[in-house]
Amino acid sequence: MKGYHGRFLEVDLSLRKLSDLPLSEEFLKHYIGGATLSAALIYERLDRVAAPLAPESPLVFSTGPFTGSALPMVSRYAVGGLSPLTGFWGEATSGGRFPFRLKGSGWDGLLVSGRAAKPVYLYLKEGQAEIREAAHLWGKDSYQTQQIIKEELKDDSVSVACIGSGGENLIHYAAIMNDKGRAAGRCGLGALMGSKNLKAVAASGNWKPELADPEKVKELAKQAVAQINGNLISVAFREYGTMMYTDMAMILGDAPAKYFTRAVFPVSKITGQALRQNYLVRNYACLGCPIGCGREVVDFKPGLNVDGPEYETAVAFGPLCENTDLEAIIRANHLCNTHGIDTISAGVSVAYAFYLYDLGVLPKDRVGFDLKWGDSQAVIRLVEMIIAQEGIGRILSQGTLAMARAFDRQEDEAAQVKGLEMPMHDGRAFHGMALSYATGPRGACHLKGDYYNVDLGNMVMEYNIFPSERLSSEGKSEGVAKYQSLKDLFDALTLCKFAPLMPTQLCEMLNAITGWTFTPEDLLTAGDRSINLKRAIGNKLGMTREQDKLPRICSSPLNEGTTAGVEPDLPTMLQEYYRFRGWDWATGRPTRERLLELGLHQVAAEMYPQP
């Protein structure tokens, strides 16, 4: 087997038992790696799980065949498990150094179950693994935890993924943090670590699996770096970070404002340029990335460097709360990173609190202070209350769906899909995104796929995915489905979503690493298989077509901006999508035929028992 170690480390924290979980080449060829491999391992164990935070609930950290290789933009890992926020399949990915170290430790990933009697962390290094006590780390924030572990291990190459108080307190959207402020943020998988008393995973080493054709990999890496560097978006990300899109997003009606009820808001103070003009900013890169989209704000306070906000964070704590105070956005972001909570779910929950207050539903005495739109200090105070589980913060920490239920509001008012809060690309501005959100494998997900990029002009010719009118719902569904499958593969391989690489290149890379003979069609089939497997997990947990929808708050036509009067035709797009995917309209499940076509025989047998 080439490109993989062919084994996971299986950890039972209840029994304090560590063992190898061998993975066959056939299994890996089917599920590739990353989030897809996590889903395959979790599907096999799903019947034993009573609830996402139950001890038996598995948590999987996974790398992919690209991780650790010379290819650019591949230092990423995926975390998979059942989401405490949605109750369905949950996954999150992150970059940095940790993914290379995890693979360098001698395993392709980790499968963790059980619950330790006391806080622990895992230390993996070049084929050796141990469970170490972490009582002294419990209560420490994510930056402190990473630093203390590095110091006590006296291992310069170690990299740490950990939780802060968000995960310890089982906040439903707790994140897993690595390499300072990098976050596997969505779906609350940090709470799974907390529920297992697992404070951190420290990984170290440089074990690399053998490659099928190392010279070819080097050649492909060189070509890819040149291509990435020659791409305009690489230049833009390097110079301004992802916040470079903020003002353009507002012009396009893509950046939601005032809890999704407005499409026009002044954002000139919260752009990538504004960050650069007002602060000393350094950019940083994940290992092996020629772009470096990450921002570090130097001396934000004397002696304190903090991570700069991403676009999603800037809009969630900015326009969505009618806030133009960049300093407050940076502080809110830093609070979330320090204590390990997802900035998107936190920002949307905070904005919903402002909305409810405005309606008179959430009274001042329940909050403890006024919540006037745009009050940046109130934004920060609410984030602090979420983290501290204080007062109204406890309800906000459960997400918008729980908030709507707690305040006896229509669930259509909660800005989420299947319980996961809406990201900052408005489905009214890009109708393909509306469909993507409604059908995404983890709920409202802007990464599978980022279809706004297609309608901005980025085509995938090999799969006949072409740009079309962004404000039209016509003829979008097939492209959205294929693009979801392609982007799902990025998280299997594991590859950054910003890598402007096409399917033929990805096949060449995969084949040079593994010795396989994947074609672009095979690759798309693997992506389809992944999407259907995750859907089957959802179905097993009660997901039906009823949940494939957008809340009214995020789909009702607005009366301003470039999206005025526009509403995505989700019912029509959904019907076309179901037809293309081979999903059954009545049950919301993949048909038996579709599952068998994709080689998901076990899933088909369980979903459709034959007499």
Added chain:
Amino acid sequence: MKVRILFQGILSDWAGVSQAEILLPKGGNLGDLLSEIRKNYGPQLPPQLRDKEQTAFSRAFWVIRKKEKLSEPGTTLKDGDELQFLLPLAGG
């Protein structure tokens, strides 16, 4: 005739101005405007945006007049038109 151009987002940083008035011959079109822009601001823009071919240059931008997205170089412009120039780059 005069048309006003607005460089939005990072384009304004790269071009060095956020807006400008451009003089065009009466009946001038989008292609004429792009030539003027290339002449005046081309050197400041990243090489990925500069191109000898006018049509390729226009594809790098989104040009929006009110709510209409202009893409054909032959599109006629009018005196007093206000055109927004965006870079269709997004992510995050």
